[in-house]
Amino acid sequence: MSATTVASSTEIGNHLLERGDTVLWTLTGHGIILHNFASHRFLELDEIGYRTWGYLDGARPVDEVISCVLAGGFDPPRDGLEVSALITGLFEYGFVRQRRSDDA
Numbered sequence: 855m856s857a858t859t860v861a862s863s864t865e866i867g868n869h870l871l872e873r874g875d876t877v878l879w880t881l882t883g884h885g886i887i888l889h890n891f892a893s894h895r896f897l898e899l900d901e902i903g904y905r906t907w908g909y910l911d912g913a914r915p916v917d918e919v920i921s922c923v924l925a926g927g928f929d930p931p932r933d934g935l936e937v938s939a940l941i942t943g944l945f946e947y948g949f950v951r952q953r954r955s956d957d958a
Contacts, residue, residue: 866942870953871919872912877949879907893948899940902932906940912953916941 876892885904888897899907905926909919920937944950 866938866945867917868915870912870915871910871941871945871950872953873907873910874949874951888949890948895947895949897944897947897949902928902937903940906937907944910941910944910950 874890874892876890878889878891880887881904882898885898885900886907888899888907889895890897902923905923906919909922914922916938919941920934923937924932924934941950945952
């Protein structure tokens with residue numbers, strides 16, 4: 855698997871993902887809006903997405919990010935598959951990238 859490819863949500867658990875260099879964001883009353891100015895994509899995230907975005911800093915593996923997000927509790931309860939799918943989508947659309955070894 856290359857540094858720019860994450861095959862599926864079941865295979866991202868040990869990767870360190872961080873926010874992309876070409877992504878700007880702003881907080882809203884309902885969550886956060888992301889703008890990838892390189893790909894001209896916008897994405898609005900709700901509370902679970904906002905929490906997830908906050909933990910995608912390249913310092914912890916995806917499995918730990920999912921645990922941290924879910925530890926905050928949600929009403930109604932959410933599961934790890936939902937968070938994993940969100941992270942996979944963020945990666946596939948260029949909002950997060952795999953941390954490069956020279957970034958350590």
